[in-house]
Amino acid sequence: MKFILKNLAVILLSVYLAGCATGPKFSEISASFATVSPDKGRIYIYRNSALGAAIQPEVRVNDEITGKAVANGFYYIDRAPGNYKIKTSTEVERQLSLVLEKGQTRYVRLNVSMGFFVGHVYPELVENSIGEKEIQQCSYTGK
Amino acid sequence: MQGVVYKSKDQVLTVEASNIYEANIVVLSNKLVGFYLPVEHTFSPLDSKVKLNSQ
Numbered sequence: 001m002k003f004i005l006k007n008l009a010v011i012l013l014s015v016y017l018a019g020c021a022t023g024p025k026f027s028e029i030s031a032s033f034a035t036v037s038p039d040k041g042r043i044y045i046y047r048n049s050a051l052g053a054a055i056q057p058e059v060r061v062n063d064e065i066t067g068k069a070v071a072n073g074f075y076y077i078d079r080a081p082g083n084y085k086i087k088t089s090t091e092v093e094r095q096l097s098l099v100l101e102k103g104q105t106r107y108v109r110l111n112v113s114m115g116f117f118v119g120h121v122y123p124e125l126v127e128n129s130i131g132e133k134e135i136q137q138c139s140y141t142g143k
Numbered sequence: 144m145q146g147v148v149y150k151s152k153d154q155v156l157t158v159e160a161s162n163i164y165e166a167n168i169v170v171l172s173n174k175l176v177g178f179y180l181p182v183e184h185t186f187s188p189l190d191s192k193v194k195l196n197s198q
Contacts, residue, residue: 083181083182085182094162094163095162096157096162096163096164096165097165098182099165099182122163125157125163125165126155128153
């Protein structure tokens with residue numbers, strides 16, 4: 001019985017670690033990012049929790065797949081000013097709508113909540129002062 | 144007139160229903176009367192108005 005529990009714990013830990021982002025941390029890599037061009041804005045999308053790490057839905061921005069909601073991961077997109085709808089879907093679909101202005105930086109946190117069969121991942125717009133702090137320990141998952 | 148739309152420069156305001164919407168407050172006669180959703184171009188009124196203590 002002890003042997004089975006031990007193996008189960010190892011398997012669960014492996015699944016947990018496999019679901020987490022492994023790239024360089026924001027604090028290590030952000031200085032190398034190109035500055036946003038003056039006619040665009042930047043949206044950082046990050047997930048700073050390892051809860052439900054195996055669930056990694058695609059993140060769509062105005063119906064375009066921009067990345068995945070990887071646990072402890074982040075990426076960014078630069079876009080022209082305008083209205084944006086950021087969507088994730090697991091067993092339910094949650095959408096965040098926001099306005100991006102020229103030269104503006106916005107932070108979108110991907111939260112995890114419990115669902116009936118699987119956890120839900122949903123986007124939330126956070127203040128820059130919060131996003132700047134929370135993203136520091138997230139690993140880059142962009143291209 | 145439904146009210147005047149005020150937008151924060153450094154704070155984030157969202158309204159959550161089935162989805163989450165960035166919002167601006169709408170004020171009329173020193174009362175918060177609802178929210179303007181800029182992406183949806185929609186005014187979402189409050190059932191009961193909230194008096195504001197503005198200075």
